[in-house]
Amino acid sequence: MKSYNFAFFDEGSKREIRRATLKAIALPGYQVPFASREMPIARGWGTGGLQLTLSLVGKDDKIKVIDQGADESVNAVNIKKLIKNTTDVEETEFTEEATLIQSRHRIPEIELREDQILVLQVPIPEPLREIEPSEYITKRLHADKEYSGIWLMLFERIMKHGSMATGADHPVLVNNRYVMAPSPIPRFDNHKLNNSKALILLGAGREKKIYAVPPYTEVQSLAFEDYPFEVENMDDKVCRLCGARGVFMDELIDEETKEKYYQCNDVSYCLQRLNNEIAN
Amino acid sequence: MKFDYVHDIQRAYRKLIDSISKPGTISSLDEESRKLDLAVSCNKSILVLMLMLLDTEVTFHIAGQEAENISRYISQLTYSRVAPLEEADFIYILEDVGSKELESAIKRCKIGDLVNPHLSATLIIEVEEISNHKDLVLRGPGIKEEKYISISTEARWAALRAEKNIEYPLGIEMYFVDKEHKLLALPRTTKITK
Numbered sequence: 001m002k003s004y005n006f007a008f009f010d011e012g013s014k015r016e017i018r019r020a021t022l023k024a025i026a027l028p029g030y031q032v033p034f035a036s037r038e039m040p041i042a043r044g045w046g047t048g049g050l051q052l053t054l055s056l057v058g059k060d061d062k063i064k065v066i067d068q069g070a071d072e073s074v075n076a077v078n079i080k081k082l083i084k085n086t087t088d089v090e091e092t093e094f095t096e097e098a099t100l101i102q103s104r105h106r107i108p109e110i111e112l113r114e115d116q117i118l119v120l121q122v123p124i125p126e127p128l129r130e131i132e133p134s135e136y137i138t139k140r141l142h143a144d145k146e147y148s149g150i151w152l153m154l155f156e157r158i159m160k161h162g163s164m165a166t167g168a169d170h171p172v173l174v175n176n177r178y179v180m181a182p183s184p185i186p187r188f189d190n191h192k193l194n195n196s197k198a199l200i201l202l203g204a205g206r207e208k209k210i211y212a213v214p215p216y217t218e219v220q221s222l223a224f225e226d227y228p229f230e231v232e233n234m235d236d237k238v239c240r241l242c243g244a245r246g247v248f249m250d251e252l253i254d255e256e257t258k259e260k261y262y263q264c265n266d267v268s269y270c271l272q273r274l275n276n277e278i279a280n
Numbered sequence: 281m282k283f284d285y286v287h288d289i290q291r292a293y294r295k296l297i298d299s300i301s302k303p304g305t306i307s308s309l310d311e312e313s314r315k316l317d318l319a320v321s322c323n324k325s326i327l328v329l330m331l332m333l334l335d336t337e338v339t340f341h342i343a344g345q346e347a348e349n350i351s352r353y354i355s356q357l358t359y360s361r362v363a364p365l366e367e368a369d370f371i372y373i374l375e376d377v378g379s380k381e382l383e384s385a386i387k388r389c390k391i392g393d394l395v396n397p398h399l400s401a402t403l404i405i406e407v408e409e410i411s412n413h414k415d416l417v418l419r420g421p422g423i424k425e426e427k428y429i430s431i432s433t434e435a436r437w438a439a440l441r442a443e444k445n446i447e448y449p450l451g452i453e454m455y456f457v458d459k460e461h462k463l464l465a466l467p468r469t470t471k472i473t474k
Contacts, residue, residue, distance in 0.1 A: 006286050015335055018293055023398040025301050026453050026467035028421050032398045056297070058290040114302065143394035175421050175469065177449060199301040214301045214467075217421035 007054040008086040013037050017055035017210070021201060024212040029174030030142070031125050036208040041078060046104055047205025049121035050079055053102045056117060056201075057083065062090045064098035069106045069248070069265035076104070093268045094277075105168065107189040109247045109269040110278070112198035114215060120183045122204040125211065127171040127181040147179050150222065158227055170229070173220045174213060182219075188231045188248045193219040237262045242273040283315040285331070292328050296455070300465035304418045304427025306410055310461040320353045321346060323406050325461040326372055330354050333370055333402075339363035343381050344374030365389060368401060375406040375459075379435030386440040389452060397449040400468075408432040410458045420470040429464060431456055438472045 005011070013035075020034040039047040057063065063083055067076035071093045079102065080091055092098050095110040102119040112118060128138045131149040141149070150171055157165045164170070168184035172193060182193055183202055193200065193213055200213040213219060223229035237249045240261045247269065249262040264270035272278045295307035313324035320327070322344075334340055336359040342351050343365070351362050365371060365388050373382050382405060392400035415430035416438060431437075437454075445451035451468030466472075 007290075011286065011289070012335055014290075015333065016337060019333060019338070020398075022296070022300060022402070022453070023400075025297070025422075026469065027397055027449055028469065030397060030449060056294065058294060059287060117297075139395050199297070212301075214422040214469075216302075216424050 004086050006087060007057050008040075008082065009037065009051075009054050013051075014055045017051055020210045021052065021055065021212070024201070024210050025199070025214050027178075028212060028214055028217050029172075029178030029180040031180075031204075031209040031211045033208055034210050036205050039205065040082065043206040044123060045075060046079055046102070046121040048203030048207075048210070049102050049104070049119045049205075050082070050203075051205060052119045052201050052203040052210065053079075053083060053100060054086075056119070057087055057089060057100060059087070059089065061099045062092050062097055064092050064095065064101045064268075065103070066101070066106060066108070066266075066268075067104045069250075070267045072267070094272065095268060105184045105186075106248070106266065107185055107192045109264070109266040111192075112196065114197045116198040118196075118198050118200045120185070120200065120202045122181065122183040122202045122209070123206070124169075125181055125202065125204040125207050125209040127179050142178060145177065150179060154222060154224070158224070163230070164223070164227065171222045173222060175217050175219075179222070180211065180213075180219075186232055186248055187221070187229070188234065190219075190221045190229070190231070195219075239264045239270060242270045244270065244273060281315050283312070283317065288312040288315060289328070289332050293332055295463060296329075296332070296465060299463055300422075300453070300455075300467055302422045303420065303466050303470040304412070304423060304429055304464070306412060306429075307463045308461060309457070309463050313461045318353075318357075320350055322350050322374065323457060323459070323461075325457045325463065326374070326404060326406055327354075329404050329455065329457065330358065330370075330372065334358040334360035336360060338369040339367060340370040340372065341365045341368035342372045342374065343377050343385060344372070345376045347374070369399075371401050371403045373403060373405045375408065379433060382433065382435040382437060383440055386437060386444055386452070389444075391444060391447075391450040391452060394450065397451075400450065400452055402453045402455065404455045404457065405433075405437075407456055407458050409460070410456050410462045410464045417473045418466075418470050419473070420467075422467070423470070431464070432458075441466075442472065 020032045024032045065076045065080040067073040095108040104121045221229040248265045309325040389401035409432040413430035414428040418427045445468045456464045
């Protein structure tokens with residue numbers, strides 16, 4: 001990979017992404033359009049996150065890439081390989097060692113610090129897309145802070161299902177101004193966005209948007225007074241491997257006994273607990 | 281050591297990210313700017329911030345006694361075009377112009393519109409000294425409780441900035457650079473009180 005510039009991109013591409021990122025940080029939750037380069041992985045597989053990572057990464061960084069909690073799934077491994085091959089930076093699986101963390105759909109269990117940056121991959125950055133297909137109109141709805149559509153959507157779901165039934169990607173209000181799609185993280189992770197110590201950058205490659213949640217910024221999950229925001233209930237679930245409680249779990253079925261069991265979704269967290277590298 | 285257009289710019293960028301995501305954090309561009317050797321007389325960290333941000337896709341404006349020379353040089357180097365202050369994306373205000381010019385730049389620069397608030401000016405201002413001395417109090421996103429800064433300039437910039445940024449999300453970003461290459465960045469979300 002010697003024929004590529006450091007971090008794959010030409011400097012002009014980095015500059016354009018950097019300018020968008022700087023404005024995104026100044027406008028928490030606002031989606032800044034950017035040119036989104038053609039990448040050697042397919043759109044929809046983390047190109048937005050990857051472009052942010054490549055515009056940020058430097059020789060001294062230690063990088064961690066996770067895909068839905070796992071360091072070793074195909075998407076994470078391939079993104080890591082591309083970064084490694086074009087930058088030669090160090091990799092790590094330990095959350096606390098990493099300076100730059102790119103993640104698909106999870107925020108790590110270990111609390112991030114002020115000196116770390118979390119990059120989230122975003123498939124659909126527009127929280128209003130489900131209720132309004134036109135980008136021209138959604139931009140104007142954000143401009144007017146006209147969010148009755150999304151409130152109505154949540155209300156209708158309560159009428160139909162008895163709860164907001166949002167699964168992942170539950171919309172949030174950032175700094176009391178912009179409604180934002182937090183990327184498809186489980187609702188369990190939504191509170192980690194609020195007053196996070198680390199800078200969180202979100203990149204949508206296909207949709208060509210960059211947005212940000214700066215550290216110590218108020219992020220509220222949308223909810224009603226009589227239907228408060230609820231996270232996935234993990235209280236009575238115990239990880240079969242490390243015995244952890246109160247973290248986000250995967251539900252699995254034992255092939256032989258057909259019994260349900262649970263396992264930490266954040267694989268490196270689980271591994272570190274098993275190796276007694278963090279407090280049990 | 282020679283200035284590295286890839287790695288020194290990257291390092292400076294990460295410092296800027298640190299400063300703007302946590303307003304009140306003062307970073308040092310000393311290491312990067314010391315290596316920079318350009319045939320133009322201007323604060324070197326200002327030049328680093330020009331090389332980091334400018335290219336053919338954006339416009340800039342320089343206010344300073346040597347503005348014409350520096351503009352021509354930077355335009356040739358980065359392919360960025362010079363624009364009037366009212367239209368420029370990046371406005372560099374050098375210390376030798378005095379506080380009147382800084383005040384007028386804050387009043388006249390663009391603030392974006394409600395549909396595209398990111399299309400607003402970024403002001404990069406050279407001052408004598410920046411410190412965390414308790415002169416002004418900062419609050420807002422990126423700040424845990426409050427932070428303190430002191431900027432040595434006669435200009436009434438804080439009051440004018442507050443007026444300019446009154447209709448959030450419209451507003452401007454301001455980066456300050458001092459003679460010792462210290463960098464401070466204030467996004468429009470930061471509230472300043474005495």
